[in-house]
Amino acid sequence: MFFSIIIPLYNRPQEIDELLNTLTKQTYLQFEVLVIEDGSKDDAKEIVQRYANKLDIKYFFKENAGQGFARNFGFERAQGDYFVIFDSDCLIPADYLETVKNYLYEHHLDAYGGPDAAHDSFTPVQKTISYAMTSPFTTGGIRGNAKHIGQFHPRSFNMGVSRQVWEKVGGFILTRLGEDIEYSIRIHENGFKIGLIPEAKVYHKRRTSFSQFYKQLHFFGRARINIYKHFPSELKLVHFFPAIFTLGFAFTILCNLFYWPLAVICNFFVLIYFLLIFFHSWSVNKSLKVAFLSIISSFIQLTAYGLGFMQDLIKRVVLKQQ
Structure with a gap:
């Protein structure tokens, strides 16, 4: 061969x-x-x-x-x-x-x-970006x-x-x-x-920096809508998860600003989620620094993808722009 x-x-x-x-x-x-x-x-x-x-x-x-x-x-x-x-x-x-x-x-x-x-x-930044791109969380x-x-x-x-x-x-x-x-x-x-x-x-x-990583994942979120335009059946529920996470995190911030009782519940779930990422990354990478940075990279991975996904979903699907 x-x-x-x-x-x-x-x-x-x-x-x-x-x-x-x-x-x-x-x-x-x-x-x-x-x-x-x-x-x-x-x-x-x-x-x-x-x-x-x-x-x-x-x-x-x-x-x-x-x-x-x-x-x-x-x-x-x-x-x-x-x-x-x-x-x-x-x-x-x-x-x-x-x-x-x-x-x-x-x-x-x-x-x-x-x-x-x-x-x-x-x-460490490259390792944590690699973790975010392969993590089950x-x-x-x-x-x-x-x-x-x-x-x-x-x-x-x-x-x-x-x-x-x-x-x-x-x-x-x-x-x-x-x-x-x-x-x-x-x-x-x-x-x-x-x-x-x-x-x-x-x-x-x-990517070698979080800013570059953000740009790449924002592009990936837009790419998913591009695939949908060619093959509608390829848009699965899981592809909406970053957008849901992004909207949920924004809702948590609003609750912290305007409605503390609900903010306590939202903060609890956010904390649990980030702790799961931290300990899982620690077990995989054997590094506390990488584990901490994995919280940041995972947050960027989800929000950048989610924002890119929502951007082109609104522009190309809802508003039907080319």
Whole structure:
């Protein structure tokens, strides 16, 4: 089995250096790497060239069109039996490709996704962001989980599709705003088998600050409405949870300002919820600092997603704006 690893890149030369370094340590060697520079001003050409003697690697520069279409650009030039997509802010364990290869030989999948985790080298903020995006006490609990709700949708930070999928379904038709979910829905509708490979994890750095994390999750909330506009049946009750949490927290603030008896009850439930996050994160990360920061990151994850979700729900569904 030959893999084509496709990495879209936009103004992140340092990230691609770290990612490529992890690929030099793969235990399974039947793969190529295609780096698609999507119109970056701060390009990584020189960095990629350093790996010419270490990897079967190709570098392409194209006009900016977004990450979805950058991946399509890579698909068109890939030689592999399987196309593996990584985000540039990922670190790849040495046994990743060997794990995927062995799983695919035993369990046929036309497309797959894998979970993400925090690496020991991550900063406390990166670890707590990773916790918020994977925690059972946030919506992260339904991502990269074998017991997911409904049909499993691989996410593009760690996703693979067979050449047969590409030849029949084509590539991404959205370049962002939920493009990976839309793509996996079309793969499923064309009769292909999609599944999670639980052991095929990557270490996903995501964002390095809470402000960047807020912007990313606000965008994710908007993306869910974009998916709904294409596939109405894909909007589930669980997707409303961040918006409900956000409205509930706003209601709690109002109660504290104007009606103390009800505020006591609301404050109690908020306290219990944050304590559950704190102790669960402490047990996972073995760090009091990360556990405390996990309260902040989980709050940001829910409110940013909730506000983005409500923003586009009102604009695009209620008011029917394009």
